[in-house]
Amino acid sequence: MMKIGNVKLKNNLILAPMASVTNLPYRLLCKDAGLRYSEMINLNALSRGNKATEKLCLTCKEEKPVSFQLFGLRTEPIKKAVSMIESKADIIDFNFGCPAHQVVGVGSGAALLKRPEKVGKIISTIVGCTSKPVTAKIRLGYDKNNVVKLCKIIEDAGASAVAVHARTYKQGFSGKANWSALKELDLGIPVIGNGDVTDGRKAKKMLEICDGAMIGRAAIGDPMVFSRILKYLENGSVEKMPGLSEKVGWFLDYYKLALKYDLVNLHTLKQRAQEFTKNLRDSRIIRKELNKIKDVDFMIKYMESLR
Numbered sequence: 001m002m003k004i005g006n007v008k009l010k011n012n013l014i015l016a017p018m019a020s021v022t023n024l025p026y027r028l029l030c031k032d033a034g035l036r037y038s039e040m041i042n043l044n045a046l047s048r049g050n051k052a053t054e055k056l057c058l059t060c061k062e063e064k065p066v067s068f069q070l071f072g073l074r075t076e077p078i079k080k081a082v083s084m085i086e087s088k089a090d091i092i093d094f095n096f097g098c099p100a101h102q103v104v105g106v107g108s109g110a111a112l113l114k115r116p117e118k119v120g121k122i123i124s125t126i127v128g129c130t131s132k133p134v135t136a137k138i139r140l141g142y143d144k145n146n147v148v149k150l151c152k153i154i155e156d157a158g159a160s161a162v163a164v165h166a167r168t169y170k171q172g173f174s175g176k177a178n179w180s181a182l183k184e185l186d187l188g189i190p191v192i193g194n195g196d197v198t199d200g201r202k203a204k205k206m207l208e209i210c211d212g213a214m215i216g217r218a219a220i221g222d223p224m225v226f227s228r229i230l231k232y233l234e235n236g237s238v239e240k241m242p243g244l245s246e247k248v249g250w251f252l253d254y255y256k257l258a259l260k261y262d263l264v265n266l267h268t269l270k271q272r273a274q275e276f277t278k279n280l281r282d283s284r285i286i287r288k289e290l291n292k293i294k295d296v297d298f299m300i301k302y303m304e305s306l307r
């Protein structure tokens, strides 16, 4: 099993960080992932004591090990931000891959891929103020593949692992992830391969190239993707995709966890309900009904009626 610094993973399948998706309740649903990443956390806002940002840092012992992902640009607030998450996170990750305009526009996220020396500076700053393992999540490069150089800088700066989404910033989410670029990496730290891992067959292939396989979009609305992949890796079995009643059950589990952690809001619940009921025979009808709902209690009753 993969080790990141002194943190031993349960298995080498990893839930990707996803803003507005991988909050604590969702991470708990993905119980068979070997490691789960938080949503990206704005280190500036965190260090200023922003309450909404602090809420992104909720955790509990059942989800261990967990990686908290920071993003930002300036190194000065890093020490404060790290001190605020250090006791909660098993691993501290930094985001060098986010392509969102509001993030890249101010020079952070994937914009940092244009500045490899700054990437190294950020990692060494974090390493310098925590005893927790530090990791980086990158893309292959900004507009061209520069992954070998970026990874070397990250390793030399003291990181304990690197996760690579095998696309450049310019590629966004288009085309196929370029897994052959990952084959060029020869590092002394674990490499986690990411991009288009959706099922057991692809996870197996990714694990032939990299130490870990990180799964993002395939885990949206399908937290059990990890258990199905693990079974495939164990004995080659391909399980049937779950049906409506099982998926509604997951949604209701999510709701209970959101209640427990005081994270219920209509917008997020609606988003989850849409995701859990995608790709089913009645998805279109359900989506239309969900769009009309303006009240949490009513939505829960509607979802219960689908079981």
Ligand SMILES: Cc1cc2nc3c(=O)[nH]c(=O)nc-3n(C[C@H](O)[C@H](O)[C@H](O)COP(=O)(O)O)c2cc1C
Pocket (backbone or CB within 6 Å): 016, 017, 018, 019, 020, 021, 038, 039, 040, 069, 095, 096, 097, 098, 137, 165, 194, 195, 196, 197, 214, 215, 216, 217, 218
């Ligand atoms: C809705 C959504 C939110 C995301 N948020 C983040 C994020 O907060 N931090 C990050 O590093 N990557 C983020 N990503 C990128 C994913 O972690 C992952 O790199 C990407 O989706 C490719 O993997 P996949 O093909 O398995 O989805 C996000 C992706 C999606 C679809």
